[in-house]
Amino acid sequence: MTFLKSISDVHLDILKEVGNIGAGHAATALSTLLNKKIDMKVPSVRVVSFDEMMEMAGGAESVVASVFLRIEGDAPGRMFFILPIQQAEKFISQLIGDQSFTFTEQPVNDLAMSALQELGNILSGSYLSSLSDFTRLSMYPSVPALSIDMAGAVISFGLLELSQVSDFAIVIDTALNEEDAQLPESVKGHFFLLPDPDSFNIIFKALGVRVDA
Secondary structure (H helix, E strand, O other), X not given: OOHHHHOOHHHHHHHHHHHHHHHHHHHHHHHHHHOOOEEEEOOOEEEEEHHHHHHHXXXXXXXXXXXXXXXXXXXXXXXXXXEEHHHHHHHHHHHHOOOOOOOOOOOOOHHHHHHHHHHHHHHHHHHHHHHHHHHOOOEEEOOOEEEEEEHHHHHHXXXXXXXXXXXXXXXXXXXXXXXXXXXXXXXXXEEEEEEOHHHHHHHHHHOOOOOOO
16 A cells, blocks of 8 residues: 555645645745736645546646656655646746747747746745745755646656656646736646655654654
């Protein structure tokens, strides 16, 4: 039985609180970047299998925008931030001020890819900073790797090593919204947190939660 199977509601509540604090930091940073008031929420935190992770990304053959990075430090692991391609286009359009932006026009301009990388930097940095503050562990992200590809290819690449030892991931739902927008439709994505197996014990011990809670 993997450690992830033993995660309880107590663990998930703590991770949701960490996620909400991280979302607050990210919203502040994005508001500065966009010069607009951005609201960001974490509706839920769940444990999912790798198959469910693929389904949440829209299926193996759906095209997604992905930011993948490694977690370095006291509790190493991996992170994915995955946006359906239409959601990524919506975010980039807001950031670069071009409402007609689309990934179908090739080549994709450097400014658009930089915008996506900056989103990954802000989100990963905010979540890891929040988790570090809670646990007092040193955790920091590697340089994000950007990809526009089918979800199956993106996720398989990132899970190549981890799938040897675990079958589950923690997903932090993410919803970004411009507070004063006339259309209050959120940009919705999924943040997948995949600590290495030993890191789960390290993180929850630092949080003061028993691993068999």
